[in-house]
Amino acid sequence: MHTVVVGTAGITASDVLAVARGGARVELSGEAVTALAAARETVAALAAKPDPVYGVSTGFGALATRHISPELRARLQRNIVRSHAAGMGPRVEREVVRALMFLRLKTVCSGHTGVRPEVAQTMADVLNAGITPVVHEYGSLGCSGDLAPLSHCALTLMGEGDAEGPDGTVRPAAELLAEHGITPVELREKEGLALLNGTDGMLGMLVMALADLDTLYKSADITAALTLEALLGTDRVLAPELHAIRPHPGQAAAAANMAAVLAGSGLTGHHQDDAPRVQDAYSVRCAPQVAGAGRDTLAHARLVAERELAAAVDNPVVLPDQRVESNGNFHGAPVGYVLDFLAIAVADLASIAERRTDRLLDKNRSHGLPPFLADDPGVDSGLMIAQYTQAALVGELKRLAVPASADSIPSSAMQEDHVSMGWSAARKLRTAVDGLSRVIAVELYAATRAIQLREGEGLTPAPASRAVVDAVREAGVQGPGPDRFLAPDLAAADAFVRAGRLVAAAETVTGPLR
Numbered sequence: 001m002h003t004v005v006v007g008t009a010g011i012t013a014s015d016v017l018a019v020a021r022g023g024a025r026v027e028l029s030g031e032a033v034t035a036l037a038a039a040r041e042t043v044a045a046l047a048a049k050p051d052p053v054y055g056v057s058t059g060f061g062a063l064a065t066r067h068i069s070p071e072l073r074a075r076l077q078r079n080i081v082r083s084h085a086a087g088m089g090p091r092v093e094r095e096v097v098r099a100l101m102f103l104r105l106k107t108v109c110s111g112h113t114g115v116r117p118e119v120a121q122t123m124a125d126v127l128n129a130g131i132t133p134v135v136h137e138y139g140s141l142g143c144s145g146d147l148a149p150l151s152h153c154a155l156t157l158m159g160e161g162d163a164e165g166p167d168g169t170v171r172p173a174a175e176l177l178a179e180h181g182i183t184p185v186e187l188r189e190k191e192g193l194a195l196l197n198g199t200d201g202m203l204g205m206l207v208m209a210l211a212d213l214d215t216l217y218k219s220a221d222i223t224a225a226l227t228l229e230a231l232l233g234t235d236r237v238l239a240p241e242l243h244a245i246r247p248h249p250g251q252a253a254a255a256a257n258m259a260a261v262l263a264g265s266g267l268t269g270h271h272q273d274d275a276p277r278v279q280d281a282y283s284v285r286c287a288p289q290v291a292g293a294g295r296d297t298l299a300h301a302r303l304v305a306e307r308e309l310a311a312a313v314d315n316p317v318v319l320p321d322q323r324v325e326s327n328g329n330f331h332g333a334p335v336g337y338v339l340d341f342l343a344i345a346v347a348d349l350a351s352i353a354e355r356r357t358d359r360l361l362d363k364n365r366s367h368g369l370p371p372f373l374a375d376d377p378g379v380d381s382g383l384m385i386a387q388y389t390q391a392a393l394v395g396e397l398k399r400l401a402v403p404a405s406a407d408s409i410p411s412s413a414m415q416e417d418h419v420s421m422g423w424s425a426a427r428k429l430r431t432a433v434d435g436l437s438r439v440i441a442v443e444l445y446a447a448t449r450a451i452q453l454r455e456g457e458g459l460t461p462a463p464a465s466r467a468v469v470d471a472v473r474e475a476g477v478q479g480p481g482p483d484r485f486l487a488p489d490l491a492a493a494d495a496f497v498r499a500g501r502l503v504a505a506a507e508t509v510t511g512p513l514r
Helices: 013-020 030-047 070-084 094-108 117-128 147-157 173-179 200-230 240-244 249-262 287-309 333-361 384-400 422-455 463-474 487-498 501-510
Strands: 003-006 025-028 088-091 136-138 162-164 170-172
Touching (some): 094 200, 117 147, 170 173, 200 249, 200 333, 200 463, 240 249, 249 463, 249 501, 384 422, 487 501
Antiparallel strands (some): 088 136, 162 170
16 A cells, blocks of 8 residues: 655645545654654743743633643643534545545644644554544634644544544544554643644645646546537637747647647538638637636646645744744635635636537537437437536536635634635535536537537547547447436436546547646
């Protein structure tokens, strides 16, 4: 099994995906153990002094003015975990919780938190045992970090609350720890606070969304190319010299992908046979511009994620000169903004895909295709309601594009008077990514059917298009014919897109797409 070693310098997106989705094992580097021990010595020395230090010998948030005597500090750390584990609503997905735990471990291992090495090792042991704390949908305002979600994870380390075992059964955490020989931690000064004060949930969901959207943007380029082809459109608008004079890198990449898919097509360039059409509609002609803008948004979000993956997010932090200082690095604004930005790009990409699908189904705009791509229009409805479903998804994605990070609800008796809502931005982006996959699947279903109908007219699609049609049919998505129960076909098309098989099919001809 793949192993990810956590040091002091941060981790990569591929590390997060390996642990969250791939079940990779986690190990602490020797450098990390040394840094943990050194920072702990600093915290222990401060704890022994009479001067109050936030998080070490004081209460938290609006209660930070109270100095806590030494005999109450272990109780203080236990209590912050118990009281902050106040989530409600449905359970969060296993991969999100694993990412959340792993990213918190990353910060702990930075040597800036003051957590003992044995606490960090217990975090790794829980991940390696496949134990997943029960974390709920609601409870994080994204400042100070993802408090409630991280507290539910810390509760499991203490042997309290519920968790899911490797077999998928939810049981008391104490039972699961005992079965795997893991001793519950007894938290000391600063440790409870350090386990729950970070942006790890929203960052984990950002990293996974970026991975999913990388595939979906390539998929959208492919379906846009298939639709252009089925509509007998022109590929001249994809010429690299046209995109060079508006030098957005994402736009150039999208155009290059579409051109690669369409290479060798016998369907493109039929404008001369259709006098009323001088140019293709915007949804076809401007596909690279819209998908390209989204790609550039992905690039910006990826840069933010990389910076956050290298960060140590905690409050207070232990600095190299042994000072322990309060700070505001836990605020989720940098992550929350790009999560919302991505949701806007997702909604627009879905919107243009739906417009292309509608054009394929409208006999007045499809340049000779049958109404709704039906076998016997009137007797058969074809893909009429598939487009309804797609439109409903797009409507939902537009609502999800409303920024969460523009909101703020003051909390903690106005001590935390401005919050990021980054967790909420991440949760709605996950929903949006799911919706985008389904929207692309409907366009794929319509475009491949339309291409096969064009073949019936004696026209030959591009080799890459033919590879996609063959692969999607092998996946159980049926082609043209009389009306049938449509939902299974749409579900199979969605699974095909979501698993990256659409991209893989095209790349058998085009080579790697950008």
